[in-house]
Amino acid sequence: MTEKTISRRGAICGVVLASLGLAMDFAPDAAQAAAGISTLKNGKLQIALAQNKVLSKIGGSVIVGLSDGSELAVVRVASGVNGFAALSLTCPHNGATVMQQGNDWICPAHGSEFTLSGKLLRGPARQALSAYPLATTAKYLTIG
Numbered sequence: 532m533t534e535k536t537i538s539r540r541g542a543i544c545g546v547v548l549a550s551l552g553l554a555m556d557f558a559p560d561a562a563q564a565a566a567g568i569s570t571l572k573n574g575k576l577q578i579a580l581a582q583n584k585v586l587s588k589i590g591g592s593v594i595v596g597l598s599d600g601s602e603l604a605v606v607r608v609a610s611g612v613n614g615f616a617a618l619s620l621t622c623p624h625n626g627a628t629v630m631q632q633g634n635d636w637i638c639p640a641h642g643s644e645f646t647l648s649g650k651l652l653r654g655p656a657r658q659a660l661s662a663y664p665l666a667t668t669a670k671y672l673t674i675g
C-alpha cells in the first residue's frame with residue numbers, strides 16, 4: 532500500500548463538504564459522510580469517534596471529500612483502538628471512485644475489488660488502495 536498526504540486546502544474542503552453532506556453519492560450499504568471533523572493547525576484532519584458511531588462496528592466507514600474531487604474513507608477494519616484505516620477511494624487502475632459493498636471496495640468502472648483495508652483482491656487494478664497516515668486514540672482519529 533502506498534501512503535498519501537492531505538494538503539491543508541484539501542483538508543479544509545473535506546470538512547466543508549462533509550459538513551454540508553455533499554461528499555458522497557453511494558449505494559445503500561456504502562459509507563456515509565463523516566461528522567465531527569476539524570482541521571488541525573498542521574493541516575491534519577481530526578475526526579471525533581463520538582460523532583461517527585458507525586465506526587464502532589467492523590465494516591463501518593465514513594467518507595471525507597477532498598478539494599481535488601477525490602474522497603477518502605475512514606473504515607473500521609478490526610476491533611481495538613488501532614483498528615482503523617484511512618483509504619483513498621480513487622481506484623489505482625484508472626481513477627474511478629470505488630464504493631463499499633459489504634466488506635469490500637468495488638470499482639464500478641472495470642470491476643477491481645479490494646478488501647476492507649484496501650488490499651487488492653481482483654484486477655484489472657494492480658495495486659492496493661492508497662492509505663493515508665492515521666493516528667488513533669480512544670476519542671479521535673487523526674489523518675495526514
Ligand code: FES
Binds near residue numbers: 622624626627639654
Ligand atoms: S478504474 Fe477501477 S478498475 Fe478500472
